[in-house]
Amino acid sequence: MRLQEAEQAISEFKRLTGNARYTLDLKLIYVENGVDFTLSYGDMDERFYFSMMFMYADIINQVNEDETAELFDEFEERLEAVVLKTEGIGRDFHDHLAELHAQIRWI
Template sequence: MALLKLNELKKELKTLEQKELMQLISDLYKVNKDVQQYLSNRFKGEEAIKDLYEKTKKIVENEFFPNRGFAKMRLGVARDAISNFKKLSSDDGKTIDLMLYYVETGTKFTNTYGDIEEKFYNSMVSMYNKVVNECNKSEEFYNIFKDRLYLIVSETDGIGWGYHDDICAIYYSLDWLEEDE
């Protein structure tokens, strides 16, 4: 399958008239949910991003604590939803919030139902590490999320597979901790 390269696409788009461009964008909007969301975010702004944020948060929650039935714990579904939010919104603060929510919800799940498999904890640790890395880049993000980051440390106490130890090691690697003391 031969896909257009971006520079080839731009060359083709330059040959179209405004009416043709509008039709092309309208057609894309009709056939692709991501395009619908992207354009909604672009033109409706914060209202559309907030709506997407709430939908993404619900997807994460439903993988662990669905309204009906049993948890499916499809970690890939939850992670993909967060990744999709990041791609469509470009809102770093809300993305970090969702990443942290993923770890909080996973930790709550294991505290509610008991020990899970190592792969589960590795996913939680990986996401927590990404959040800490983002907080190390930005004191503003650290200040926003520091209480929740520490709460995860205390909530993981006693959980197996080295989960608590890994979370502690990552937490105490935060650059801003020394300034808080």
């Protein structure tokens, strides 16, 4: 996986569209695919996990900034599923994502 290229593509998408909801969806797809990738191919390096956690934290921040809770309602099942799928993945990845998920103000 080329993490930096994917991150840059998400940033470019955000810049070009200005659509926060679609950008959040794209960020979540990035994390979901990262989790699936490590489940398929095994333990990754720290940079990989850091990238996934940073992106997940960014998603949580965006959900928390939404005063209407619409983003929470739309994405909560997927946000929780990501955490559940990481059970047993090394480098405390699951614990970090669970801590981030617990910071959602709408829970």
